[in-house]
Amino acid sequence: GAGVSQSPSNKVTEKGKDxxxxxDPISGHTALYWYRQSLGQGLEFLIYFQGNSAPDKSGLPSxxxxxxxTGGSVSTLTIQxxxxxxxxxxxxxSSLDSxxxxxxxxxxxxxxLTVL
Amino acid sequence: RKEVEQxxxxxxxxxxxxxxxxxxxxxxxxxxxxxYRQDCRKEPKLLMSVYSSGNEDGRFTAQLNRASxxxxxxxxxxxxxxxxxxxxxxxxxxxxxxxxxxxxLTVKP
Numbered sequence: 001g002a003g004v005s006q007s008p009s010n011k012v013t014e015k016g017k018d019x020x021x022x023x024d025p026i027s028g029h030t031a032l033y034w035y036r037q038s039l040g041q042g043l044e045f046l047i048y049f050q051g052n053s054a055p056d057k058s059g060l061p062s063x064x065x066x067x068x069x070t071g072g073s074v075s076t077l078t079i080q081x082x083x084x085x086x087x088x089x090x091x092x093x094s095s096l097d098s099x100x101x102x103x104x105x106x107x108x109x110x111x112x113l114t115v116l
Numbered sequence: 117r118k119e120v121e122q123x124x125x126x127x128x129x130x131x132x133x134x135x136x137x138x139x140x141x142x143x144x145x146x147x148x149x150x151x152y153r154q155d156c157r158k159e160p161k162l163l164m165s166v167y168s169s170g171n172e173d174g175r176f177t178a179q180l181n182r183a184s185x186x187x188x189x190x191x192x193x194x195x196x197x198x199x200x201x202x203x204x205x206x207x208x209x210x211x212x213x214x215x216x217x218x219x220x221l222t223v224k225p
Contacts, residue, residue, distance in 0.1 A: 033213070035215075041217065042203070042215055042216060042217030042218055043160070043203070043215040045213075045214070045215075048212070056212070091159055091160075103207075104150060104162050104165065105162075105205075105213060106162070107159035107160050107161070108159060109158070109159050110159055
């Protein structure tokens, strides 16, 4: 079946503009995660959606970042008033969230954001 | 202290060598553990889960030591195609997953 998809694959924007990044998780996966990865660095957790529960927003770096998940499926990560330090690859992952501790995450190809 | 720590490397080894990576985690209540592989400019992909008794998948062996809070990955008979960054991942609570920064491996002819 289809994996996690993200769009756009690349986004170049000017400092101060808003951007929206989209993630389509694997069908039936109830857990969805957003991460950020700067060049040569590890993954930085941003936000986690689990079913209908309130999202875990503890990783969002500032109030310029927000995310929503509509209908328990597609998610949008929005960055307002982008700054150059926001430049990174934004990765989305989903998992079955069956309650088993061995649930694994499947990643999308990421959106490479460049803020000029 | 970081929740998940890895030696960043790089590890440069010749083809056919055996190489081992370690990863330590700080949360003793962590529930499950994984190794992911990430190729340059690609997304991470699951390599293998790590079970308490240790597990093997072909040339790859994963071990878990809960008492010392570390996980290891052993690669035998390394191939050029094994060159990648290996990410240690810990599920600390109910799908709250924490990633290490990764260990970079280069296998040379």
